[in-house]
Every structure is written in C-alpha cells, then in structure tokens.
Amino acid sequence: MVSSNHENAKQSPASPKRQRGKIVGFALRLKELGKDDPRKIIHSFKVGLALTLVSLFYYFKPLYEGFGLAAMWAILTVVVVFEFSVGATLGKGLNRMLATLTAGALGIGAHRLATLSGETGEPILVALFVFIIAGIVTFLRFIPQIKARYDYGMLIFILTFCLISVSGYRDEEVIEMGFERLSTVVLGSCASVVVCTFICPVWIGVDLHNQIATNIEKLGIFLEGFGDEYFKISEDGQPINKSSSLQRYKTVLTSGSKEESMANLARWEPCHGKFRFRHPWNEYLKVGNVTRQCAFKIESLNNYLTSEIQSPPEVRNIIKGECTVISSECGKALKELASAIRKMIESSAAEPHISNSKAAAEKLKSVIRSSFSKHRDYLEIIQAGAVASLLFEVVKCTEEVADAAQKLASLAHFKNAKPRVTSEKQELSSQEAVKQVSGINAAHHVITINSSQSLPGSENSKRLDCRICRLCKKPLTWL
Amino acid sequence: MVSSNHENAKQSPASPKRQRGKIVGFALRLKELGKDDPRKIIHSFKVGLALTLVSLFYYFKPLYEGFGLAAMWAILTVVVVFEFSVGATLGKGLNRMLATLTAGALGIGAHRLATLSGETGEPILVALFVFIIAGIVTFLRFIPQIKARYDYGMLIFILTFCLISVSGYRDEEVIEMGFERLSTVVLGSCASVVVCTFICPVWIGVDLHNQIATNIEKLGIFLEGFGDEYFKISEDGQPINKSSSLQRYKTVLTSGSKEESMANLARWEPCHGKFRFRHPWNEYLKVGNVTRQCAFKIESLNNYLTSEIQSPPEVRNIIKGECTVISSECGKALKELASAIRKMIESSAAEPHISNSKAAAEKLKSVIRSSFSKHRDYLEIIQAGAVASLLFEVVKCTEEVADAAQKLASLAHFKNAKPRVTSEKQELSSQEAVKQVSGINAAHHVITINSSQSLPGSENSKRLDCRICRLCKKPLTWL
Numbered sequence: 001m002v003s004s005n006h007e008n009a010k011q012s013p014a015s016p017k018r019q020r021g022k023i024v025g026f027a028l029r030l031k032e033l034g035k036d037d038p039r040k041i042i043h044s045f046k047v048g049l050a051l052t053l054v055s056l057f058y059y060f061k062p063l064y065e066g067f068g069l070a071a072m073w074a075i076l077t078v079v080v081v082f083e084f085s086v087g088a089t090l091g092k093g094l095n096r097m098l099a100t101l102t103a104g105a106l107g108i109g110a111h112r113l114a115t116l117s118g119e120t121g122e123p124i125l126v127a128l129f130v131f132i133i134a135g136i137v138t139f140l141r142f143i144p145q146i147k148a149r150y151d152y153g154m155l156i157f158i159l160t161f162c163l164i165s166v167s168g169y170r171d172e173e174v175i176e177m178g179f180e181r182l183s184t185v186v187l188g189s190c191a192s193v194v195v196c197t198f199i200c201p202v203w204i205g206v207d208l209h210n211q212i213a214t215n216i217e218k219l220g221i222f223l224e225g226f227g228d229e230y231f232k233i234s235e236d237g238q239p240i241n242k243s244s245s246l247q248r249y250k251t252v253l254t255s256g257s258k259e260e261s262m263a264n265l266a267r268w269e270p271c272h273g274k275f276r277f278r279h280p281w282n283e284y285l286k287v288g289n290v291t292r293q294c295a296f297k298i299e300s301l302n303n304y305l306t307s308e309i310q311s312p313p314e315v316r317n318i319i320k321g322e323c324t325v326i327s328s329e330c331g332k333a334l335k336e337l338a339s340a341i342r343k344m345i346e347s348s349a350a351e352p353h354i355s356n357s358k359a360a361a362e363k364l365k366s367v368i369r370s371s372f373s374k375h376r377d378y379l380e381i382i383q384a385g386a387v388a389s390l391l392f393e394v395v396k397c398t399e400e401v402a403d404a405a406q407k408l409a410s411l412a413h414f415k416n417a418k419p420r421v422t423s424e425k426q427e428l429s430s431q432e433a434v435k436q437v438s439g440i441n442a443a444h445h446v447i448t449i450n451s452s453q454s455l456p457g458s459e460n461s462k463r464l465d466c467r468i469c470r471l472c473k474k475p476l477t478w479l
Numbered sequence: 480m481v482s483s484n485h486e487n488a489k490q491s492p493a494s495p496k497r498q499r500g501k502i503v504g505f506a507l508r509l510k511e512l513g514k515d516d517p518r519k520i521i522h523s524f525k526v527g528l529a530l531t532l533v534s535l536f537y538y539f540k541p542l543y544e545g546f547g548l549a550a551m552w553a554i555l556t557v558v559v560v561f562e563f564s565v566g567a568t569l570g571k572g573l574n575r576m577l578a579t580l581t582a583g584a585l586g587i588g589a590h591r592l593a594t595l596s597g598e599t600g601e602p603i604l605v606a607l608f609v610f611i612i613a614g615i616v617t618f619l620r621f622i623p624q625i626k627a628r629y630d631y632g633m634l635i636f637i638l639t640f641c642l643i644s645v646s647g648y649r650d651e652e653v654i655e656m657g658f659e660r661l662s663t664v665v666l667g668s669c670a671s672v673v674v675c676t677f678i679c680p681v682w683i684g685v686d687l688h689n690q691i692a693t694n695i696e697k698l699g700i701f702l703e704g705f706g707d708e709y710f711k712i713s714e715d716g717q718p719i720n721k722s723s724s725l726q727r728y729k730t731v732l733t734s735g736s737k738e739e740s741m742a743n744l745a746r747w748e749p750c751h752g753k754f755r756f757r758h759p760w761n762e763y764l765k766v767g768n769v770t771r772q773c774a775f776k777i778e779s780l781n782n783y784l785t786s787e788i789q790s791p792p793e794v795r796n797i798i799k800g801e802c803t804v805i806s807s808e809c810g811k812a813l814k815e816l817a818s819a820i821r822k823m824i825e826s827s828a829a830e831p832h833i834s835n836s837k838a839a840a841e842k843l844k845s846v847i848r849s850s851f852s853k854h855r856d857y858l859e860i861i862q863a864g865a866v867a868s869l870l871f872e873v874v875k876c877t878e879e880v881a882d883a884a885q886k887l888a889s890l891a892h893f894k895n896a897k898p899r900v901t902s903e904k905q906e907l908s909s910q911e912a913v914k915q916v917s918g919i920n921a922a923h924h925v926i927t928i929n930s931s932q933s934l935p936g937s938e939n940s941k942r943l944d945c946r947i948c949r950l951c952k953k954p955l956t957w958l
Contacts (some may be wrong), residue, residue: 030622044615045614051613072646079638129536130534143509254733254735296775297779300779377842381864386865388861470748
C-alpha cells in the first residue's frame, strides 16, 4: 500500500518532485541543443546584440526625433529579418528593402489617385486598390519560382502598399512617411546583415556543401560496414540487431526538401572563402539527388540485415568474399568522393575503388554462375541473389555519384589534387593492385606495387605504397 | 543570310516577339496554376477582402481616432497572419495574440523597472533587458517542439517586448499603447480567422487526410500495373519506357516533411465535418511512414522495369502468374485501404486481397523451388529472384499499411462499413474463391461462389457475385 501510494504521488502531475524533474530535463535538453551546435548559442547572442543596437538607436532622443515613430520599423525589421544564416538574412533584407521601395512608390501613386477623385470617391478607390493589389500579389506568391526566393518580398509588398495607400494623411505627409519607412527598413536590414555577416557568420552555402559531403559519407559508412554485418548473421544463423552507426544513412532518404531550400538561400550569399557568388548550387542538388537514389538502394539492402527469411549460411558463404569487396570498395569510393568534395579538390582517388568494385561484381557474377548450382533449394538462393543484385545496382549508383561529383568539381572550379607522391597510402585489393601495375586500370598513372602476395582470402585488401615520378611517369621507388 | 539574320533577331533578348512569348507563357502558367487548384484563386480573393475590410476600418476617421496610429497593426496583422489553410491562420493568430499579451505585460514591467532606476540607469537597463530576452527567446526557438508549433509566437514575443520596453513614453502612455496594440492585433487576427474560416475554408486536416489516402492509392496504382509492365518486357526482350501513370508514386518518397508540417497545422483546427478537435493526427503520420517504407520497396521494384540486366523471358515466364497476382492483389488491397480512409469507414475489404497475395506468395515460393532447377545459368535467375523477393517484402509492407490504417480507423472513430449485401462485385482468384466458400479466409461471412471453374492459368482472376443474408448468414442466391 505504501509503495503504491508512493507511486501515485510520484505520478501525480502536481508532484513537486516531478515538476523539478521536468525542469531539470528541460534544462538538460537546452544544454544538449547548445552542445550539438554551438552556433545556435552564438546566433542568440547576435540577435540580442543587433536588437540592443537598434533599440538604443531608437531610444536616444536626438535620433528618435529625427526618425519619429517610424523608427520602430527598424526594430521590427531586425526581429523579422535576422535569420540563422547569412543567406537567409541577406535574402530577407534585400526582399524587404526592395519591396518597401516599390510598394511605397506604388502606394504613394495610389494614394494620390484616390485623393484626386474627391471625398466620396477616395475610400472606394482605396478599397479597390487594396483589394486588387492584395489579391494579385497573393496569387503570384503561389508560383513556385517566386515562392522559393521572393515570397517574403511579396508579403512586404502587400503590407507596405496597404499601409501607405490607406494612411489618411495629406500627400506631402505620405511621401515623408514613405521615405521614413524606407530609411528605417534599410537601417534595420543593414544592421541585421552587418551583425549576421561580420560576427561568426553562418554561411548556408558552406552548410549545404558539408551536408552533401556528409550524406555521401554516411552511405559510404553503411556500405563499408554492410558486408561484415550481413555475413556476421550467417555465422550464428540469427539476424543481428542493426548497428546504430550503420543506420545514419536514414536521414539521407528524406533530406531532399531541406537541400533545396538551403540552395535557394545560398544563392543570396556573396563570395565567401572558396565559394564564389555564382557558385553552382544546382549541381549540389544534382549530387544530392543521385546520392538519395543510392540511399533508396541501401534502404533495400538494409532490410536484408533484419529480414526474417534469410538464405542459409552455406549459400551466403559462397558470395561472402565478393559481396564484401563490392560493398566495402563502393563504401571507400563514396568516402573518397565525400572527402574530395569537403576539401574542394578534384580528386580521382575514388576511381580505383570503383574499378575494384566493378571487377568484384564481374567475379561475383561468375561465382553465382558456377557455385549456385550445388544448391537444390532455389528459394534459399533468391535472398542472397537479391542482395547480390542490389549490390550490382549500388556499383552503378556509386559511379553516378562519382560522375555528378566530377561535374560539380569542374563547374565549381575545385582545385586539382596534387599527385600523391609521398607516403600517402591507398587501400586496394591485391588482385587489383597487380592489374594496376600492368596498366589496365591505371588511374592517372598511379603505379601500385603489391608489398605482399600472401593475403587472406575474403579480406584481400592491403595498404600499398604508391609512388610516381611526375615528369617521366615512371615509379619512383620499388618497395 | 536572310534566314540567319532572321534567326538572330528571334534569339535577341530584346526582341518584342520573344518578350510577348514570355508574357504569354507566364499568363498560361498562371492559368494552369489556378486550374490545378482553384482554391488558390479563392484564397487570393479572401486576402484581398480581409485587407479591404480592415483597411476601411482603419480609414474611416471615427475608428481611426479611436485606435490611433496603432490601428495600422490591424492591417499588418492581417497581412502576416492570413494563411492558405484555417489551421495555419488560426495557429498564427493565436500565437500572435498570446505573444502580444504576454510580451506586452512583460514589456510594461521592464519599462517600469527601467524608469525607476533614474535617467542614467534607464537606457542601460532597457538595453540589458532587450539583450537578455531576445537572446533567450531566440535560443528557445531552436527547440524542435517549440519550433513546430510556437515559432511565430516566439518571434512576436521578442518584437512586442522590444517595442513596448524601448518606447520612450511615460508609464501611463506605455500601458495605453500596450492595450491599443493588443486590441488591434486581436482585431486583425479575428478578421483573418473569420474570413479564412467562413468563406470557402481550406482545412489542412482534410488535405492531410486526403494526401495520406492518395499516397496509398498511388502505390496501389503502381502495384496493379507493375505485373503487366514487367512481364511486357519479356515478350519482346527489351525493357520498355516507364509508363508515366505508374511513376506517380515517386512523390510519396519525399512527402515526409510536408506531412509533418501539415499535421502540426491541423492540430490548431477546431472540429469540422467528420474531424474532431483532437483528431489523432499522429496516426496519420504513422500511416504515412509505413506507406513511405512501402514506397522505398516499390522504388527498388521500379528499377527492375528499366534495368539493363534482365532475366530472359523464359525465366520470367516461370514466375509471371504468381508475381502478377501478388502485385495486383497488393495493389487492390492498398487501393481498398485508400478508399476506406478517404471515405472514413472501417472496412475489411482489403483483407481478402491481402490473403490472396499471401497465398500467391506461398505458391510463388513453391514455383521457385520446383521450376528454377530447369535453368542452369544462375545469374539469369537472380534478377527474377530479386523481383520475387521484393514482392514478398511488398506483401509484408501492405499488411503493415493495413494494420496502421486499422489503428487509425479505430482511434479516429471511423464508421463501420455496411456489410456488402447487394450486387457488389469482388475480384478474387479462383483458388481463393474456393477457399473462401469453405470459410477459411472468409471476411465478414462473405460467401463467394465460383461462376466458372475453367479459368486461364496465369490470369486466374474472375469477377464473382457475393451475396449473403444479414440475419441467417447464409448465401442469398446461388448463381
């Protein structure tokens, strides 16, 4: 009874212990939020700073008398225009300034027309103007291209037009009001843009760039781990729990709309760091799309990790070696691509991995042709066959990602990676290494020398030293 | 030369013909936009109307003198609060009113504190308050739960607090200003909500409801058509162009974030039509998620429609019959589920289709066991095997969608569907029909009688008449 009462007391919503727990939980969540992305804390300080600056500007009497009541538009502008990233702030600021300018001019014209029509005609004309302009501009906001970049400007256009044309002042007063409004909006926008850009700026273009690279990397991590994870099941015959590090690719499946809005905002950003003003943001979206196509295939592969129907271990062992190589080589290729994008270099480091995965795919085909015949239960084969078939698709996808990344690198003028002359190391399967020495799959004349011929069967990858002379194209050192 | 000049003239950007073409193109796009969703035109009129009403309210002197300059806040409120759907407008309106109330009260308090501290302390305290409040509230906006529903309120909170606390008036004036601001904001919000709700309302909850149903239907359409489309290839040996009607499911892959924001807005909507205030919107998201899981599998299936590597026709013909049945029965089940959700009824019409697809899946397994052995090239088999394996997954997915839809139906109190007594027809495979007569898979005691025993092998589905007496549960007519 006591324990039950105790529990009831615990569960009662009014319990002070529970309330305290909630508050502590909330505080911990806030701390976590700040830890995850400290830029959020800095952003909050920046908003506070910009508002304080503009408020003081408004507060001090001499300035206050100069701008009059319209000065509060400066505060309002800072509150609504100041966004997390430079692109968003700049886009909103420019939208707001341009819309205030054009709508102000149009509003003054409408106001003048209305006053000319006399006492009775004035309210009718004003109402008509407001109705027509608000209706038309609201409809224009539905056009996708306008919605993507000028939605906020359209909103401010309606707002300013209504406020100016409706105001019951005389003409000179209206012109003065329009000028005041415009100057305070410009003041507020500029304050926001300056604080946002010059104090720890968050460039949404850089974020998009990194997100595209991270997404490719997440797929790479899955593929590198998939082989081990899938064939681990075969050893004890039971499907295992999905490893959480492998599941990070899931976010790629749904990142499309976020990437698009990021690209729309990035277009507003001026030249910064290695990013030009007209950086090819569209190419990032294309890379993002092929990455997502690849993620859909990986989602199917992932299903086989926990599928109830599993091919028996003896069937899976047949394809284990080649499947692991395909998957890990595709994973390495994707990780190389991600790293090249992140560093903004034009690199061909992914090419040998793609070649390796293609060679392993061909070998897997012949393994399937020759070895599956030993098994009589065809139902047992199809599960493993489906995994193999998906891996073939993944190889194709990886190539598509590489092509898209290559196009991005050339359009965005990424630097050429320096030929790897020194002790940089590259992982290659021993077979491929031999092929590359004979020049068949040689990429950029990288000569690879196998340091050891005796490698374990299924994990036949080995660190190799690659050295080349940049002038005579001959190997520098034979290790 | 003449023709070349003519072409040059055509291509010049300043060419009047080209300009006219652009304008005509733009007008046509606008027309298309209005045709696609006439509610967008109505919405534009509604915004115009609400603004005209509030503008006239502001324009006429008696009211204008009553509210003073603060009356322009009513116009401003309408412009920013009026959204396409009732949920969004109501959410923004409530956010704005509540934020203005609380921030106004806090702002008056801050202003009073500041004035108490004397001439020199006042600006310092005001600046400090603005900095702290703006910083804290900006940081709170990053919390996902707050961002989802109260983001706009937080913004207005900062805005109102700054404007009230910074204003250089005396205390009484500040209180009066706060009251004016609040009353005009309430006026603007109410005008928006009334016009939005009572003139052709757009309920975002209804949109979400329909979108979830439409998404399930799109998958159903794909699956119904997939069998024919996939095995059509086998007849001429060449992959065919993807049929555009089948490709409609692609939108389901990326609809997740849109569904989430729709559910967030729908939560603001009051009871309307068959939707209660606390309609289980979360369940819609769950149905949406399992639908998307199914769409990922369908994306993989779709790849096999245009895959370069195809199993030869003789291999595919082995599985043609069962695969077509699985795919079309799953398709029918999904379409039934979509139709039940759309009509808001608790129906079991999908159950027989799911049973059929499961039975066909079992049969397919035995077909694969027995017939694949005739083929020696195992590489040729795996493609067809992968399709079969994906179809097994699709059956599982369809069941999951059915379960989620069932849970939604019970939580949202959908009506029970009337037993189908009259000449309703149901498509069933002949085998399943016999099973249902014997009562094994009988759903709601629907007795089905096979009208013909001689059915063609692969397309063994036939329209059957199902009649039943509601009292004695015995068949009414034996055809």
